[in-house]
Amino acid sequence: MEIYRSRSSQVWGWLCVGLGAAILLIQLIGSGLNGFSVGFGVAVAFAAVGAAAFLRPAVAVGRDAVEFRNVTQTVAIPFSRLAGLEAHWSLELVGDDGTKVGSFAAPARSGRDRLKSPEDGASAEVATLITSAWDAYRAAPTTAAPTTAVSSPVPARADASADGSDAGGAFTRRPDLVGIGLVAAALAGIALAVFG
Structure with a gap:
């Protein structure tokens, strides 16, 4: 990791x-x-x-998952549920259900960098780290690459609870005590x- x-x-x-x-x-x-x-x-x-x-705050990248350790919560997403990366105010992971989570540890983007891809600009180092691990995960013979790509944002699921936890969602959120x-x-x- x-x-x-x-x-x-x-x-x-x-x-x-x-x-x-x-x-x-x-x-x-x-x-x-x-x-x-x-x-x-x-x-x-x-x-x-x-x-x-x-x-x-940190970003932990493992063989099969990414974990964002933010100020008051930790959010984990397995690569099997990851749909993409975005970079607006911070580096964001997009789940296959359309939910997003930002990283407090990834550098915030300046105004001129906001329109760049995640692999450019201020968050390039961590985006490259995540993308490399995700590519290795998809290339591994024991896992199948996703057959569908998310081409447009999928609305957030209606069954997500009000506190942000989602039993069946792409992200696993837990408080950081x-x-x-x-x-x-x-x-x-x-x-x-x-x-x-």
Whole structure:
């Protein structure tokens, strides 16, 4: 399994975590424990946002499936249910039932790159990784290539539930409890800084 994380996200994530540590250190050196809740809350908020939004999101590509690890959920799709890739604001996978999911880890496209194919522009590296694995999956003798191609968007299925989970859909969605915990920690840090 290959894991993709953009280099810029790693840099921004560690900068946020480092900034959170620096804020806490400056608070302790400058004021000691007086007004500690403000500095601690801001430090926790910066570090948690950096970890949740920049360090944790990833694209994992295996032999027979792709997994998007976003901020608060993980979405998996087997190559047998994949219909294509698109790139608008982020790299998106399109299921054979017409549903789409975007990756928080794939670089966002700039305005001039939005009309390019997924293999061009800012998300080229991860799109090439997914396309190569998908081609290898289809070429393997134990799997059959799809006999029909999706030429136009298929409307989302009516039996998909309101929470986004879909028992029979192309994607398997599950909550990422660590990501949810980091978002909650960031919100708690902000609340502590404001009300503490």
